[in-house]
Amino acid sequence: xxxxxxxxxxxxxxxxxxxxxxxxxxxxxxxxxxxxxxxxxxxxxxxxxxxxxxxxxxxxxxxxxxxxxxxxxxxxxxxxxxxxxxxxxxxxxxxxxxxxxxxxxxx
Amino acid sequence: xxxxxxxxxxxxxxxxxxxxxxxxxxxxxxxxxxxxxxxxxxxxxxxxxxxxxxxxxxxxxxxxxxxxxxxxxxxxxxxxxxxxxxxxxxxxxxxxxxxxxxxxxxxxxxxxxxxxxxxxxxxxxxxxxxxxxxxxxxxxxxxxxxxxxxxxxxxxxxxxxxxxxxxxxxxxxxxxxxxxxxxxxxxxxxxxxxxxxxxxxxxxxxxxxxxxxxxxxxxxxxxxxxxxxxxxxxxxxxxxxxxxxxxxxxxxxxxxxxxxxxxxxxxxxxxxxxxxxxxxxxxxxxxxxxxxxxxxxxxxxxxxxxxxxxxxxxxxxxxxxxxxxxxxxxxxxxxxxxxxxxxxxxxxxxxxxxx
Numbered sequence: 349x350x351x352x353x354x355x356x357x358x359x360x361x362x363x364x365x366x367x368x369x370x371x372x373x374x375x376x377x378x379x380x381x382x383x384x385x386x387x388x389x390x391x392x393x394x395x396x397x398x399x400x401x402x403x404x405x406x407x408x409x410x411x412x413x414x415x416x417x418x419x420x421x422x423x424x425x426x427x428x429x430x431x432x433x434x435x436x437x438x439x440x441x442x443x444x445x446x447x448x449x450x451x452x453x454x455x
Numbered sequence: 456x457x458x459x460x461x462x463x464x465x466x467x468x469x470x471x472x473x474x475x476x477x478x479x480x481x482x483x484x485x486x487x488x489x490x491x492x493x494x495x496x497x498x499x500x501x502x503x504x505x506x507x508x509x510x511x512x513x514x515x516x517x518x519x520x521x522x523x524x525x526x527x528x529x530x531x532x533x534x535x536x537x538x539x540x541x542x543x544x545x546x547x548x549x550x551x552x553x554x555x556x557x558x559x560x561x562x563x564x565x566x567x568x569x570x571x572x573x574x575x576x577x578x579x580x581x582x583x584x585x586x587x588x589x590x591x592x593x594x595x596x597x598x599x600x601x602x603x604x605x606x607x608x609x610x611x612x613x614x615x616x617x618x619x620x621x622x623x624x625x626x627x628x629x630x631x632x633x634x635x636x637x638x639x640x641x642x643x644x645x646x647x648x649x650x651x652x653x654x655x656x657x658x659x660x661x662x663x664x665x666x667x668x669x670x671x672x673x674x675x676x677x678x679x680x681x682x683x684x685x686x687x688x689x690x691x692x693x694x695x696x697x698x699x700x701x702x703x704x705x706x707x708x709x710x711x712x713x714x715x716x717x718x719x720x721x722x723x724x725x726x727x728x729x730x731x732x733x734x735x736x737x738x739x740x741x742x743x744x745x746x747x748x749x750x751x752x753x754x755x756x757x758x759x760x761x762x763x764x765x766x767x768x769x770x771x772x773x774x775x776x777x778x779x780x781x782x783x784x785x786x787x788x789x790x791x792x793x794x795x796x797x798x799x800x801x802x803x804x805x806x807x808x809x810x
Binding site: 351352353354355356357359361 | 687688689690691692694695698699702729730732733734
């Protein structure tokens with residue numbers, strides 16, 4: 349913490365001009381529903397795996413939009429493909445299919 | 456956008472500022488941080504511009520710091536404010552002007568709350584009578600002191616001895632303007648230009664010959680924020696805000712920063728020292744920081760006041776580079792002499808040898 353007892357926090361700034369949008373465009377092409385997400389978090393709240401490991405569909409989509417692809421994959425690694433998130437999504441996004449598509453495009 | 460449409464939007468952000476006869480209220484902290492700013496404001500308005508600005512020793516704090524730190528409830532701060540307004544009424548004034556941005560935000564918030572909840576206003580009037588035996592009154596007009604300097608910016612320019620122009624190159628100084636959050640962001644229509652088109656300081660800079668820098672994080676908070684700063688463990692958040700602003704303005708190579716809030720100039724000034732200690736980085740020329748000023752100090756410099764009478768020796772980042780550029784003479788030996796020639800001490804230099 350240095351001599352002052354506090355320190356600079358790492359910057360959370362994202363320069364979207366420098367983010368590679370090619371993969372996200374490809375994802376949108378095969379899963380246009382990804383743009384329908386309004387980040388309500390119902391998927392994350394209902395996630396079975398999320399209670400035990402860091403799993404969050406909402407955070408994954410946000411990370412993809414911000415070009416943080418590795419973070420997005422980490423948010424989906426624990427997914428069991430149980431499909432509960434698909435049932436609760438108010439925008440009727442087929443989240444299970446979307447997760448598979450994300451892993452196909454980004455992995 | 457159609458020109459008329461733009462004009463209409465801009466008209467929403469304009470402020471009718473009365474010419475004269477104000478009841479002036481000082482800030483709790485500015486006299487410690489920037490000791491001559493308020494004195495300079497009164498000297499300029501009263502003696503240089505010939506206006507009537509009255510102040511009384513009976514006014515107190517507005518209670519803003521305690522209110523924002525959750526130390527006192529809103530009704531208490533409202534009663535304190537009602538007492539301030541009552542003093543204004545008692546001395547025969549209708550226009551109220553405060554030196555502090557936190558106060559300005561709180562006064563505006565209070566007046567708006569009373570407007571929306573008249574029963575609360577009646578309760579506060581009752582509290583005021585029970586506690587102070589003073590008659591409840593509201594100002595006809597509420598201004599921040601920077602509104603006044605903005606209003607008289609051209610009169611000040613007419614009396615100016617120096618301009619915000621580099622005397623050697625003839626180019627205007629590049630100036631970063633930073634308005635306090637509680638000035639334009641809480642009630643944008645109560646400020647000149649709101650937060651979207653901040654013009655109160657930009658107008659002064661343009662009138663006095665400088666060039667305003669429009670950088671990406673121009674509207675970002677300075678990093679003060681009562682909750683962030685007053686808890687030591689949260690100060691990293693405050694510092695990071697300031698760091699973000701400096702990183703954003705750095706490519707534009709500003710010569711100076713002007714602010715209109717008590718907290719902003721303090722933090723933009725002092726955090727440069729902390730950043731230089733932690734990161735070894737400075738943002739001004741030749742390893743120095745960027746000098747930070749209050750608008751009264753800049754008005755004083757433009758009008759030819761002695762820099763050391765303006766209290767510029769109390770700044771962490773030395774003002775000398777700006778004084779040299781503007782061609783303002785000063786005696787370095789007088790820098791740390793108080794009013795009676797007494798040595799007032801020197802600030803500690805950062806270990807990286809900059810600022």
